[in-house]
Amino acid sequence: MWEKVISYMPHWQVFLQGFLAFFIPYLIYKLFHVFLFVNKSNGKIEMKENSEQVEMVHIPIQKTLEQFTGDFNKDLLQMRKELGHNWDIHFREFQIGNTDNRAAIVFLKGLCDKELIDKHILKSLMNGHTEKSSVLRGHELQQSIRNEILPVSELLEESKVMKAVGKVLTGSTVLIVDGIQNVFIIGTAHGKTRNLEEPVSEAMVRGPRVGFTEKLSVNTSLLRQHGENRNLSIIEMEVGERTKKELVLAYIDEIVQPNLVKEVKERIETIHLDDVAESGYIEQLIEDDYLSPFSQVQSTERPDRVIAALLEGRVAILLDGTPFALIVPVTFNMLLQSPEDYYERWLSSSLIRLLRYFAAGISLFGPSLYIAFVSFHQGLIPTKLALSMMATRQGVPFPALIEALIMEVAIEILREAGLRLPKPIGPTMGIVGGLVIGEAAVQAGIVSPIMVIVVALTAISSFAIPQYNAGITLRMLRFVAMFSAALFGLYGIILFFLFLCSHLVKLKSFGVSYLSPTIPYRAGDWKDFMVRMPLKMMKHRPRLLKPKDSVRKGE
Amino acid sequence: MKRIQCCVRLLLVATVTLLLTGCWSSKEIEDLGLIVGTSLDLETGDVSSEEQQDARYANRQLLTITNQFVTSETTVSGTKEGALPEKAYKNVSETGDAVLPTLRNMLLKVDKRSFAEHSKVIIIGEELASTINLQQTLDFFLRELEIRPSGLLFIAQDQASQALETNEPTKIPAFQLVEMMEGHERTTKILPPMTVAKLEGKLYSDSSFLLQNVSTENGEVKFAGAAIIEGKTKKLRGFLNESDLEGIAWMSGDAKGGLVKGFDEESGAPIVYEIISAKSKIIPHVKGDQISFTIKIQSEGRIAEHWVLSDKAFDNQFLKKAEKVFEKEIERLVRKALDKTQHEFQTDVSGFGNKLRIDYPKVWQKRKKEWDQTFSEVPITCEVKVSIKDYGTSGD
Numbered sequence: 002m003w004e005k006v007i008s009y010m011p012h013w014q015v016f017l018q019g020f021l022a023f024f025i026p027y028l029i030y031k032l033f034h035v036f037l038f039v040n041k042s043n044g045k046i047e048m049k050e051n052s053e054q055v056e057m058v059h060i061p062i063q064k065t066l067e068q069f070t071g072d073f074n075k076d077l078l079q080m081r082k083e084l085g086h087n088w089d090i091h092f093r094e095f096q097i098g099n100t101d102n103r104a105a106i107v108f109l110k111g112l113c114d115k116e117l118i119d120k121h122i123l124k125s126l127m128n129g130h131t132e133k134s135s136v137l138r139g140h141e142l143q144q145s146i147r148n149e150i151l152p153v154s155e156l157l158e159e160s161k162v163m164k165a166v167g168k169v170l171t172g173s174t175v176l177i178v179d180g181i182q183n184v185f186i187i188g189t190a191h192g193k194t195r196n197l198e199e200p201v202s203e204a205m206v207r208g209p210r211v212g213f214t215e216k217l218s219v220n221t222s223l224l225r226q227h228g229e230n231r232n233l234s235i236i237e238m239e240v241g242e243r244t245k246k247e248l249v250l251a252y253i254d255e256i257v258q259p260n261l262v263k264e265v266k267e268r269i270e271t272i273h274l275d276d277v278a279e280s281g282y283i284e285q286l287i288e289d290d291y292l293s294p295f296s297q298v299q300s301t302e303r304p305d306r307v308i309a310a311l312l313e314g315r316v317a318i319l320l321d322g323t324p325f326a327l328i329v330p331v332t333f334n335m336l337l338q339s340p341e342d343y344y345e346r347w348l349s350s351s352l353i354r355l356l357r358y359f360a361a362g363i364s365l366f367g368p369s370l371y372i373a374f375v376s377f378h379q380g381l382i383p384t385k386l387a388l389s390m391m392a393t394r395q396g397v398p399f400p401a402l403i404e405a406l407i408m409e410v411a412i413e414i415l416r417e418a419g420l421r422l423p424k425p426i427g428p429t430m431g432i433v434g435g436l437v438i439g440e441a442a443v444q445a446g447i448v449s450p451i452m453v454i455v456v457a458l459t460a461i462s463s464f465a466i467p468q469y470n471a472g473i474t475l476r477m478l479r480f481v482a483m484f485s486a487a488l489f490g491l492y493g494i495i496l497f498f499l500f501l502c503s504h505l506v507k508l509k510s511f512g513v514s515y516l517s518p519t520i521p522y523r524a525g526d527w528k529d530f531m532v533r534m535p536l537k538m539m540k541h542r543p544r545l546l547k548p549k550d551s552v553r554k555g556e
Numbered sequence: 557m558k559r560i561q562c563c564v565r566l567l568l569v570a571t572v573t574l575l576l577t578g579c580w581s582s583k584e585i586e587d588l589g590l591i592v593g594t595s596l597d598l599e600t601g602d603v604s605s606e607e608q609q610d611a612r613y614a615n616r617q618l619l620t621i622t623n624q625f626v627t628s629e630t631t632v633s634g635t636k637e638g639a640l641p642e643k644a645y646k647n648v649s650e651t652g653d654a655v656l657p658t659l660r661n662m663l664l665k666v667d668k669r670s671f672a673e674h675s676k677v678i679i680i681g682e683e684l685a686s687t688i689n690l691q692q693t694l695d696f697f698l699r700e701l702e703i704r705p706s707g708l709l710f711i712a713q714d715q716a717s718q719a720l721e722t723n724e725p726t727k728i729p730a731f732q733l734v735e736m737m738e739g740h741e742r743t744t745k746i747l748p749p750m751t752v753a754k755l756e757g758k759l760y761s762d763s764s765f766l767l768q769n770v771s772t773e774n775g776e777v778k779f780a781g782a783a784i785i786e787g788k789t790k791k792l793r794g795f796l797n798e799s800d801l802e803g804i805a806w807m808s809g810d811a812k813g814g815l816v817k818g819f820d821e822e823s824g825a826p827i828v829y830e831i832i833s834a835k836s837k838i839i840p841h842v843k844g845d846q847i848s849f850t851i852k853i854q855s856e857g858r859i860a861e862h863w864v865l866s867d868k869a870f871d872n873q874f875l876k877k878a879e880k881v882f883e884k885e886i887e888r889l890v891r892k893a894l895d896k897t898q899h900e901f902q903t904d905v906s907g908f909g910n911k912l913r914i915d916y917p918k919v920w921q922k923r924k925k926e927w928d929q930t931f932s933e934v935p936i937t938c939e940v941k942v943s944i945k946d947y948g949t950s951g952d
Contacts, residue, residue, distance in 0.1 A: 375585045379585050379674075
């Protein structure tokens, strides 16, 4: 009896294997965890140091609280002290009307609207109103200027010197009048903008031909222009410690989940940076996982894309000075969708969407499948193809991995160089490079013609993905896939794919699973996933964002 | 900092150990020699090596195995200078007393790594098939992982290695055989293909079956009838010719397409019938101890050629007459094939036994052992029904 039981007991080797199978992954996890942990805490420390420094740098409290006195000479001197050394600051002194009320305007050359200053500010102040203004002084004059003299829509009063200085630097005009304690700040800012143009990075066949510009007010007005929507909230925030920049959050009050807005605000408030040059900075500072190769914030130049995202219950972040707006949260399928999918009829756009998924697959696994088939699983190739592949690879001195690496690296260099080249020689270099790589490399016997086809196909399919940065991500991962294919063949590719999947499943963007609606599985959201169902059927907003109002369209 | 360095070092070691494995079991496609066909023959001549002589003294049968290789050098575009290679294939032979050791001895002669996943045909020589049990010869091919079950089996008259040679050097004989096999859909003179997978079932069920026969004349490969493999001994019993195969095809309902040539009774001019569809049903009858079979054949088709000047093709009476002619002709073919299998070879190759097993399992259990013997004495009747659906695009 005992012997019978013993015979069912596994051998000690099985126990050892079991232990190793647990211990080795645990060890790897621990190692990685420790590494990450150390890194994170370092980051925190640095952040703290930064913020301390920022406080040190801050202008002494006295200075920030300095106020205008109402004494014309003193105030003007104060302004001169702060700004006078700049070449582009202008001080213009004059007298109001025929009276001896002295006044001065301070403005920045180039940033302000000169016509407005000449025609409406100076003219109204210097001419007319003779009888009254001779009498008026102090508070009455202030009221008179405000209510009668200046025909300007944006008019503020400011008592703090530093604030006024800041306003001048952004293009406003400061009016200092003798005897009035506060100064007037007149909104004359008129920055240089370019015209509205079609976004270069997101071209479409059908859809509005308008893209964001570098000016925030234009961008927000584009969002407003989309149609009357009382619930569209545009909330102002400020980023940058040294160079302050305006940033707005846009969302639709009735739809968005309030916690999401709160979370976005909190994350943006943690940004303590000297200068936020582009929305890419914000993207990198607020994303969930900086080690992930996938972008967890979507950037777009298209107002229609932003509006569509807002209506799904997402939040958009627009920064002054860049045409790229950010959309959070992001799911993987958004990277493979284009606004055009909704403008075209559902059948064709569904097919095109499926095609994009297919292209993403090719651009990720194309060369690695070639390597796996050529150097591991020749039995899986149809016989005739195997024969011709054998023939074309005859005389190629490198193994398939090296061959693929040569070509892939060459095409990446070509792509990068093509971006940087001046426009007139760009296409020429493309053709020359393509010819050299394609034709000459085959002629020279360095690579096989089939490899050229594989590389060309993967390069093209990586550009079929509507989001440029998603394309780059896949291209980056392609190299990892190639190495794993060279190590273990198809088995390696499958391992790599599983590794990728396990990462993606864990990844979150602002509390939303990156892979949803696949995981967690939401059948309802599949209507707008791989295929785009007819608009009639898409009655609800995506449920993953938990919108307040989930019905998109009534019965 | 030290901790980070330590971690980085450990990670580095991990990556290096991964990379050090290199491309583990990779084998580049151009370094392979694809085995596309294999032939097995009985070696009766003189042998040279010690290993072979030992086998001879021990009274073991010697096999000669010929592998047909296709390598990157033999393919046309593989030669860079544009010169055609002399042959599109390379045959290598080796002799031994078991299959795998012989194949391994081939390593001594071949520079390429042999790779059998694209193996298309296995040809067995007449002499080998009639001396050694097929199950023994083919054991390796059924067992080996690398050999695909879709490979086709043939029996060669005379030397099997001859069937892997051809006069046209740019063609690969193994592929030619596979492509010729596709003709079975348009003629009844070629058997439906017998793959390694199907063969396994036949071998283990102890039933007799047919294998396509290949003959070689002046370097030209030709399909010539079929070889009968006896279920009990699993050895070659004899050959059927092409017209016998026609009868077999009608009996078993395998005729997917093909012609029947009949002669008009009055004028003696030929009329040709093309099969659109053919069905057959073998019905066993058991009365006491007496077993008998009825074969019911139904076919639809068209008149493909018509030499009889006096008759009009769309005349119903003529069509009736023609149907009769074809029915007779088909019955004649079936009778002839039955005669040969029942009386000359005494083997059941058309699945009569199987039908009996399904309909009368108890009778089958009793008769199973000496079924081939019983089969040779069983009366078989044949009913043929032909209907002509179509007479082509001409007729007056």
